[in-house]
Amino acid sequence: MNSSLLIRNIGQLLTLRGPAGPRRGAHLSELGIVRNGAVLTCEGKIASAGPAAEVESLAASRSAREIDVQGRIVMPGFVDSHTHLVFGPPRLMDFEMRLEGADYHAIAAAGGGIRASMSAVRALSADRLALQARRHLAEFARCGTTTLEAKSGYALDESNECKVLELLRDLDGKPLDIVPTYLGAHVTPPEFDARCDNYIDWIIRRMLPLLSEQRLARFVDVYCDRGAFTLQQARRYLEAACALGFGVRVHAEQFANTGAARLACELGAASVDHLEQATEADADALGKSSTVATLLPGSVFHLSLERYAPARMLIEAGAAVALATDFNPGTSPTVSMPMVIALACRRMGMTAGQAIVASTANGAYSLGLGGRTGTLEAGKDADLVLLDVEDYRELAYWFGMNPVLTTIKRGRVIYQRGFVSDLEDGDGRRL
Ligand code: NIG
Numbered sequence: 480m481n482s483s484l485l486i487r488n489i490g491q492l493l494t495l496r497g498p499a500g501p502r503r504g505a506h507l508s509e510l511g512i513v514r515n516g517a518v519l520t521c522e523g524k525i526a527s528a529g530p531a532a533e534v535e536s537l538a539a540s541r542s543a544r545e546i547d548v549q550g551r552i553v554m555p556g557f558v559d560s561h562t563h564l565v566f567g568p569p570r571l572m573d574f575e576m577r578l579e580g581a582d583y584h585a586i587a588a589a590g591g592g593i594r595a596s597m598s599a600v601r602a603l604s605a606d607r608l609a610l611q612a613r614r615h616l617a618e619f620a621r622c623g624t625t626t627l628e629a630k631s632g633y634a635l636d637e638s639n640e641c642k643v644l645e646l647l648r649d650l651d652g653k654p655l656d657i658v659p660t661y662l663g664a665h666v667t668p669p670e671f672d673a674r675c676d677n678y679i680d681w682i683i684r685r686m687l688p689l690l691s692e693q694r695l696a697r698f699v700d701v702y703c704d705r706g707a708f709t710l711q712q713a714r715r716y717l718e719a720a721c722a723l724g725f726g727v728r729v730h731a732e733q734f735a736n737t738g739a740a741r742l743a744c745e746l747g748a749a750s751v752d753h754l755e756q757a758t759e760a761d762a763d764a765l766g767k768s769s770t771v772a773t774l775l776p777g778s779v780f781h782l783s784l785e786r787y788a789p790a791r792m793l794i795e796a797g798a799a800v801a802l803a804t805d806f807n808p809g810t811s812p813t814v815s816m817p818m819v820i821a822l823a824c825r826r827m828g829m830t831a832g833q834a835i836v837a838s839t840a841n842g843a844y845s846l847g848l849g850g851r852t853g854t855l856e857a858g859k860d861a862d863l864v865l866l867d868v869e870d871y872r873e874l875a876y877w878f879g880m881n882p883v884l885t886t887i888k889r890g891r892v893i894y895q896r897g898f899v900s901d902l903e904d905g906d907g908r909r910l
């Protein structure tokens with residue numbers, strides 16, 4: 480089972496140690512770097528992470544299995560706090576239409592968009608969806624993600640939303656941790672015939688109590704935007720979710736500024752996500768609140784839009800910023816947190832250090848898991864990645880490449896990169 484593991488000869492160990500709670504301001508770039516570090520894991524937890532001399536002198540280190548990382552980097556596994564994991568097939572028609580110049584709303588009007596995924600998810604069996612989700616989870620693990628949030632919201636009726644949320648429950652911990660979110664208010668399904676208020680009423684009356692009783696979701700999310708749900712509908716829905724004890728997350732200020740970010744702060748939401756159209760007033764509200772600002776540059780990139788979320792303004796206002804993939808078939812078909820970091824640094828002016836903390840510790844705090852994962856500190860889960868680079872800034876510098884050599888979840892190696900034929904380094908080691 481989970482025996483002890485000693486990871487040694489770490490050139491830069493990014494511990495991200497620091498005070499509990501989401502990181503803001505100057506703390507957002509504190510990586511807690513230990514040069515020549517080591518990590519000892521025991522029974523799936525971090526027993527010690529720090530200078531090699533300290534960690535290796537522990538009695539338990541002597542009997543532990545060893546991984547020598549030869550001067551490379553070790554950091555916490557990525558916590559991807561915004562994904563739509565279960566969606567059926569890729570939306571290639573949307574993609575082609577967009578390449579020909581159609582925008583997101585025109586594509587939806589032509590039969591693409593969220594409703595196209597809805598029809599597919601309703602039609603597919605749980606087994607079929609599970610197969611696809613497991614393939615995606617393997618890619619997440621290859622890219623260094625060890626925990627992810629996953630939203631429903633591509634089924635929208637009772638039995639199929641439950642099918643997806645039950646699937647997420649079954650996939651949890653195998654091997655990645657999955658935090659389930661009910662995104663009932665994604666679009667209004669056809670059976671409500673554009674009667675959005677009636678759909679919200681039905682969710683409040685039927686779905687939220689059911690999901691609460693069956694414990695199928697930890698969070699509830701709403702897409703509040705032009706062409707989606709209004710601020711008033713979002714308020715009603717979120718207040719009902721809060722009253723039942725769900726944490727809440729909000730898709731806000733993506734295409735238009737609606738006031739959803741400030742509503743989220745007022746309601747003490749765990750996270751407000753997107754924020755491409757956020758204003759200074761939104762940034763101020765986030766700076767003063769406990770709500771994490773989750774930025775999703777992959778969706779701006781995939782939609783070929785110009786306006787990325789104003790990360791610097793948010794950071795300067797004191798907001799706790801997280802980064803996530805928004806993995807979904809319409810606006811962000813990527814599982815790669817390294818790609819998200821590359822975009823955040825180039826297009827939103829974040830530093831590599833800020834992007835790393837935003838992709839690990841702050842993602843974990845936004846999911847209520849900050850005490851368990853997201854940093855490498857004694858007592859937390861041994862969720863970590865070994866990167867095939869020697870300086871942490873390379874994680875942002877190389878793009879479209881996967882720097883992950885090994886992914887470790889709760890002390891167990893769940894992914895190990897393979898070798899290429901006929902290539903060796905100067906010491907005869909295979910590359
Ligand atoms: O986060 N904006 C709403 N929801 C998703 C997109 C969903 C889709 O197009 O399938 C998002 O971008």
Ligand code: FE
Pocket residue numbers: 561563730805807
């Ligand atoms: Fe999303």
